[in-house]
Amino acid sequence: VLCAILVASTAGASTAGASTSQPPVDDPVTTDAIGTTVDLGHYALNGAVRSAVRDPVTGTTWVGGEFTRINNTNRLRLARLNGDGKLDLSFDLGTNGVNGLVRAITLQTNGQVLIGGDFTQVAGLNRSFLARIQTNGLLDTNFFASLDGPVRSIAMNMLGFLGYRV
Numbered sequence: 246v247l248c249a250i251l252v253a254s255t256a257g258a259s260t261a262g263a264s265t266s267q268p269p270v271d272d273p274v275t276t277d278a279i280g281t282t283v284d285l286g287h288y289a290l291n292g293a294v295r296s297a298v299r300d301p302v303t304g305t306t307w308v309g310g311e312f313t314r315i316n317n318t319n320r321l322r323l324a325r326l327n328g329d330g331k332l333d334l335s336f337d338l339g340t341n342g343v344n345g346l347v348r349a350i351t352l353q354t355n356g357q358v359l360i361g362g363d364f365t366q367v368a369g370l371n372r373s374f375l376a377r378i379q380t381n382g383l384l385d386t387n388f389f390a391s392l393d394g395p396v397r398s399i400a401m402n403m404l405g406f407l408g409y410r411v
Contacts, residue, residue: 288332289316295362296350304328307358309347322347323360325382336382341369343376351399356380361396375399 292312299306306326313321315332321342325333345364352358358378360367367376368384374396377388 290314292322295346295348298350298352298358300352300356303356305333307350307352309343309350309360309362311346313342322362322364323378333382338368338382338384341366343367346395348395348397349399351401353401357385359399359401361399363395 290310290312291314293310294308294312295310297306297308305328307323308326309323311322312324313319315324318332318334319340319342320332321338321340322345323338323343325336327333343360343362343364344366346362347360347364348362350358350360357380359375360378361375363374364376365371365373370384370386372384372389374392374394375390377385379385
C-alpha cells in the first residue's frame with residue numbers, strides 16, 4: 246500500500262530527503278539511499294541496522310533498526326553519529342527510546358528527521374509508525390500522523406510531499 250501526505254516544514258525550508266529501508270546488514274558497511282557509505286564496523290551493535298542516512302550539511306549520520314545498545318550505550322533503535330563518526334551522546338530519547346523496529350529514516354533539509362517503522366511510541370509518547378525528530382534531537386510533539394500500519398519506507402520531494410509505504 247502506498248500512501249501520501251503533505252508535511253509542512255516548520256522552519257520554512259523546503260524538504261528533500263532520502264530514505265533507506267533494507268534488510269539487516271551482515272556487512273557493517275552499508276550505503277544509504279543517496280549513495281553515501283556508512284561504515285558501522287567499529288561499533289558494537291546488539292541488533293541489526295535497517296536504515297541509515299547521512300546529513301550532507303552537518304555530517305551527522307542517523308541509524309535505525311533493531312539494536313538497543315551501541316558500544317555499551319543504550320540507544321533504543323535510533324542513534325545519531327557525529328561527523329567524526331563517534332556516537333552523539335547529546336542525542337538521547339531517554340529510557341523509552343523507540344519501542345519497535347525503525348525501518349526507514351528520511352532527512353528534511355531543515356535538519357529534522359522522519360522515522361518510520363513498527364513502533365507505537367517514541368520517547369514515551371504515542372507515535373504510531375511515523376514520527377519526526379527536531380534538530381535539537383527531541384521528538385517533535387507538534388507532528389502527529391494517524392496511521393494504521395507499519396511504515397516500511399519514506400520518500401520526500403522538494404515540495405514537502407511525503408510518501409510512505411505501509
